[in-house]
Amino acid sequence: MTVFLQSLISGILIGGVYALIGIGLTIIFGVMRVINFAHGDIMMIGMYLTYNLFTLAGIDPFVSILVTIPLMFLFGGFLQKLFINRVLGALPQNQILLTIGLGLIMSNTMMLIYTSDYKIISTSYSSSSISVAGISVSEPLAISFIITAAITAMLYWFLIKTDTGQAIRATAQDREAAQLMGINVKRMSIIAFGLGASLAGTAGALISPTYYIFPQIGSTFTLKAFVITVLGGMGSIVGATLGGVVIGIAESVSAVYISSGWKDVVVFVLFLLVLLFKPSGLMGKSRM
Amino acid sequence: MVKKLFSFFLALSLAIPNLSLAANVKVGFINSITGPEAPIGENLTNGVTLALEDLAKKGIKVELIKEDDTGKPQISMSAMEKLATRDNIAGVVGPYTSACANAVAKLAEKYKVPLLVPAAAKEEITRQGFKWVFRMNAPADVYASSLIDAALTLGKPKSIAFIYENTDFGTSTTKSAKEYVAKKGIRIVADESYSKGSPDYRSTLSKIKATNPDLVFMVSYVADAILLMRQAREMGLQPQAFLGGGAGFTTVQFAKEKEISNYVLSCTQWTDDVNWPGAKDFGTRYKAKFGKEPTYHAACAYESMMIMAETAAKAAGDREKTRAALKAGKWNGIMGEVKFSDYAGFTNQNNHQMLVQQIQDGKYETVFPKQFATKKAIYPFPKWK
Secondary structure: OHHHHHHHHHHHHHHHHHHHHHHHHHHHHHHHOOOOOOHHHHHHHHHHHHHHHHHHHOOOOOOOHHHHHHHHHHHHHHHHHHOHHHHOOOOHHHHHHHHHHHHHHHHHHHHHHHOOOOEEOOOOOOOOEEEEOOEEEEHHHHHHHHHHHHHHHHHHHHHHHOHHHHHHHHHHHOHHHHHHOOOOHHHHHHHHHHHHHHHHHHHHHHHOOOOEEOHHHHHHHHHHHHHHHHHHOOOOHHHHHHHHHHHHHHHHHHHHHOOHHHHHHHHHHHHHHHHHHOOOOOOOOOOO | OHHHHHHHHHHHHHHHHHOOOOOOEEEEEEEOOOOOOHHHHHHHHHHHHHHHHHHHHOOOOEEEEEEEOOOOHHHHHHHHHHHHHOOOOOEEEOOOOHHHHHHHHHHHHHHOOOEEEOOOOOHHHHOOOOOOEEEOOOOHHHHHHHHHHHHHHHOOOOEEEEEEEOOHHHHHHHHHHHHHHHHHOOEEEEEEEEOOOOOOOHHHHHHHHHHOOOEEEEEOOHHHHHHHHHHHHHHOOOOOEEEEOOHHHHOHHHHHOHHHHOOOEEEEOOOOOOOOOOHHHHHHHHHHHHOOOOOHHHHHHHHHHHHHHHHHHHOOOOHHHHHHHHHHOOEEEOOEEEOEEEEOOEEEEEOOOOEEEEEEOOEEEEEEOHHHOOOOOOOOOOOOO
16 A cells, blocks of 8 residues: 555656646647647756756756746747747648757757766755655655646636736637737747746756756657647646646556556557547647 | 878878887787777777787787777678788787677687687677687676675675666676576565666655565666666665666766765776786876776776787787687786686686675775775665665
């Protein structure tokens, strides 16, 4: 029972970070109908940003998100304005090629700067844990889960209550109708991509005290983010949150009860089953 | 112009090997100078460079013919053919990787050229009954057995858990370890392979923790080694000893993470603090000349070149005499006692004593076997703070 609870809690905690990556991808898809295959690489940039802030300026990874969020927002907005806006009306395969290309440029640039060596951030709490009734909870993961929850809550509030948020949702629902209503959809796209990028960057920052960093790390997380978004329903933020946690738990529990070598198989079987019985994803219908 | 330049360089490249015609012994050296194995290959080249200096001091001039195999067996094989038939060398040292060494071994046998493999671990290389193939380093199965022997001497472990990455390297190392513990009567309580690069090994570790093993044996590369130890600390996994059976546990980067790497046991072919004759001196010279710590590859290559060149010089470059002298000879240098003998299915294999090292205060210290130890081993593993 302890082992089960342990794996459940580990799964939920890591799932929180996954959710953050998935939400970023789903916002971008929802507003632009563009699948961002550079998402993992944007996250990787966030990780290196955190790494630099930590090693050069001595800023704690969790504090550094105050810098990472605005910087990654600007970076995402810049990408959208310069590249993505140009292909919004293009064929889907062209959009995919563009984002894959952007991702390759990012990872190879980072490789030129930092070489392909693994970088590890060692904080005083990197391997500390709190023990609750025989279950050990990783301190850095618990903190990042709390931050993730706070950010997600703020995001909900932003999208539902503020004017800009409502405009973003309107753009996501029907781009042309939104434009007719006087919404500047180009600007909404820039904001949406900026949001997506800063969420990915934040996820990178939050995971970096417990993980390692190298330029090719992006592809693993792009794939994971893609699975999470499709599982939750493309474009649904609630779906992506749920999807992230489900994937986290599935990985963790299957590692215990089957084998950690098999956990990816379990995740993809689960993924296929959901698609088979609910092709639009868990929250497919209700798009925010 | 281009043509002229080309022919000039061609002439130059032909001329360079002939510059040292005065040499009295010709030795070939196949190594991974470029390609993916190049960073490790560099250590071997450095070791050989130091060996040539020392040989010159002894009055043995070596004409070294270097061949780059780029880590590919087929290129390695053509290099060997060239050395054996065209360059007329007395013997060959190399290649570095197991795949290349295994391919070249068959050619050495065919052309009757003494081949001394310095640092390739695959067991098969010296298990095919070849008369002309010698090996300096200990083969792969000794990695696991020396670690487990160390643990058995230090305490009385009854159970062992394995956690390793699901690659060729991870599974094959673990396989020989499993066979060895079965012989020693240690119970295997967990056998977990993982796919490299996942951010979370906590659930696997909690499963291992539930079996309460006396020993935890891990095979991983650098980044995963650090991650596994961090999360083991988080989970409070508390065995009598952590055994690091692979690459990731013997790096300076791992040792620097003192909080989690202290008291982890790992094994290696050579350390610079071992009391084998000349080992410390080799370490200081190496650091002075190349500006970094010598790896065991450098020491293996150094000693291999010393033995090969000296033996070949004494035999006046005669291959058959060189082979006989290698087989009969006995040396004692920076790799300890070296003798190429036949045992347990191996032929011409140096029964090299692997060293077990423990990280103490961020530094690797040799702790086992006792006669070579510099520090006392800390056993069992202290409680996590």
